[in-house]
Amino acid sequence: MRKYLLKRLLQIVITLYIYLTLIFIILQAQPGDITDLYIMNPKIPPEAREAIKHQLGLDKPLFFQYLQYLKNISTGNLGISFSLYPRPVWDIIKERLPRTVVLFLVAYIIYFYLGFQLGKIIAWKRGGFIEYSSTVVGVFLWTVFTPWWGLLLIYIFAFKLGWFPIGKFIDPMIWRNFDISSNYVFNMILLVGGAATLFIFLTYVTARRFVPRRTAKLATLGSLLLSLGVIGWLLGTTTVGYLAMDILHHMILPVFTLTTIGFGGYMLLMRDSMLETIREDYVMAAKAKGLPDKAVRDKHAARNALLPIVTSFILALATVVDGGIITETIFSWPGIGLTMLSAILEEDLPLAIGALVFTGVFLLFAHLVADILYAYLDPRIKYG
């Protein structure tokens, strides 16, 4: 397993490197040099322009520029934003990144879980109306024009029913009374969520090792309930919790949108995988052992059908990120996606490039995490 992970890590580093290089090539392919753009922007004084030129190494040959570029990125020096001058790009990204991460993580987890469950259930009930209609619904959601879908959801749930806010991620009226930055709350959400997940995971792993199966399951369930209880208490009593609730309230509709547009394709994949796995001998053997239907479906068929799906699922990360960009735009959720888009529209190249680089880094990191998860799921890799 260790060998596998090291190999994956190396591959990801190489991929990152190629990614950055490609971005650099594209940057260079532009006519003129980058400071010409700075000239256009009246906000930037000439001295700063010279300084930037020197900093980016534009007065040196191409290869040095490349090295300078790589060095800049690795030290977090992504330049200065044009549109939000004089804020450094790295600063802006740091501010916006947690918002996208939270949205992405929540949507991704739900989308995975839902697609898995539905695909599993639908494949088990072979043929007939359910299989047919699920394909239709799945395909529809997968190909639906996201802006239309998002706006429709906003119209129904936010505008007409008033259950959710129309856009943005906070209600400034609530926040004005508190001296806490939204970023702080976001980071808290990530922290608490991460800690809870880790806790549950560790409980599961240690329980499995030392205690028979049934007790291990109970222990995990217990830790899950405990975590939920603690989170609930935190949300209810602390001010951070109160503000977090506001964020969560704003998050529901975007997450719903993001989840629905993605899970259709995933559900269909899971269903296909299940259909193949069902034909395997061990599924027949499980049935022959007299196991209840659901046990055969879940413990034997689905558990194996999951493996090839996780691979596609890892690849779908890019699709979800893309979908995230669209969703952020529709809901005016100021994360990395929206930042990148508005940067482009305002011709703020450093910010756009910075956001693009970051999206790539984030994606690759998520990829690594998913690879670790996969290694854990497939005993052939874990103990191979």
Add this chain to the structure above:
Amino acid sequence: MEAARVRYEPLWKVRLRLWWRSFLTNWELFRESKIGPIGLGIIIFFGLLAIVYPILMATVWDPAIYDPVTGYDWEVPMHPSPPSTKHLLGTDPWGRDVFAQLTYSTRAEFFLGVFAAFITVFIGTLVGSISAYYGGFVDTFFMRLADVVMLFPMLAFLIVLSAMMDLNLYSLAVVIGIIGGFGGITIILKSQALSVKVKPYIEAAKVAGGSHFHIIVTHIIPNVLPLSFLYMMFNVTGAIFTEAVLSFFGLLNIQMSWGIMVEMANISGYLIGENVTRYWWLFWPASLSITLLCSAFYLVGRGIDEIVNPRLRKR
């Protein structure tokens, strides 16, 4: 003793007959998949829609009024106006006929989708076949490249690209086609090509003196083509969707497409609040067309999948 009479039939005739027979069998399977014919039906519907535009333009419609970009109807007092007998889907805020816009764009959508998908599949098939055939460094290189491309957030990348270069329908199709061509599709097609490469008749062909080029083109590629065609369907879906989103963001240099229609509705404020339903004709037909055409190609792809992938077939 009389020599037996052999019926002489030209080779091309034999091939045609065999091809026709397999086509009929596959058509039967395609029809049975239920979703395949639905997809095909939708595609035909849009095909007809695309044809409708030039016909109407040449006969019934007055270009001054109905031109999707420059037309203007001064007889109607307020624009945008709701659907009427004169304007089947109403007019947009600039007085242009929405139905004309829809049908005019259909052609562009088809073109974009098919062209981009074709490029992707062309590159993918070539790269996959070459990787499988030569193996070694070539193989590793292309597979690593595919890993990188697959992880690309294509949309994000295109967004940034649009700022650096002017993207119109053709260039967008080419860019999408090329990027896609080196991605995941090469891995799939390579494994298909591999399954052909290990067959004994390839060895035989080599021994008989076939050049690498000849073997790749006459043996490997034809066996990969069905799968290529299958994935082409999914690529059309992606291409059309990507263009629509990019147009919606206002990043493309295209005069009229479904995405542009939605974008215009958006920037003139007709997508806010109540307007989503009150001015539905500005928004719903275009959006639904995008959705329907994308899903049509996807459904056709799934239908073909059941032919190419017998594991999914119900016996």
Add this chain to the structure above:
Amino acid sequence: MALLDVQNLTMHYTTKKGDVQAVDDVSFSLEQGEALGLVGESGCGKTSVAICLLKLLPDNARILGGHIYFKGQDLVPLPEGEMRKVRWKGISMIFQAAMNSLNPVHRVGDQIVEAILTHEQISEEAARERVVELFKLVGLDPERMNHYPHEYSGGMKQRAIIAMALACNPDIIIADEPTTALDVIVQDKILHEMDAIRKKLNMGMIYISHDIAVIAEVSDKIGVMYAGKLVEFADTVTIFKRPVHPYTYALMHAFPSIKGEKRELQSLPGEPPDLLNPPSGCRFHPRCPYATPQCEREEPRWEELEPGHFVACWNPLK
């Protein structure tokens, strides 16, 4: 009362091209502690019979008629919920290419424990102890319980499967081609080990194989199947020394005898029939050297020629 009494079992598969008559009017019985061998060419319906006994029918298969009396209870009309109780506890099975019967993502021990806990109300520890005993019985190191299938060799997997089949102390074990996937030496060993276990636990066993030599070594009785029908049924010695059905006779003479004189190997001309459209009358008549017009017209009746020796033939050999 016989442990297992199959009467007139008929099962068809429905396919796009029509009904495949996989099992047609098959009848046989098995006593406690007896070993029965079902022999026949590929596609003759022997595995289908096994599937019927456990009612593990795929969606397109239906039992059209007959009875399967297991300990007096007819399994054919039994609802699924009740059938599940019979599976593994009453009748268990060792599948063809048994290696694939083990789920790669679960530990081997866990898979056997799962079977035990489904049918018996004992604690997990007790179940695990029983697995240890089973492992010892089949010759596996109990330490290996916590390993995954991919860590086992082919022979070890086979033993694990046998252990799993024994887990709930079934009355009957069906072994479908138990040795096909193994090399010859291991084949022999495993077969004899299985036989020893059977005798020790006084279990009923049904061996299914196309290889009559394998079957003969470990079976008390043999049933010969052809094209979905049982054509002859008797104890092993009788089948070998006094076969009366032409097909059985052909099978006996299709392989050389070490001790006997040198003679030409006689093989049967033709191929097994298509079960979508089986031949009229006796299904063997197109290939039978002794066929008469009656054989083409009428299906021969299943008759007891002498006590315990059954055959379906119009012209049985003397």
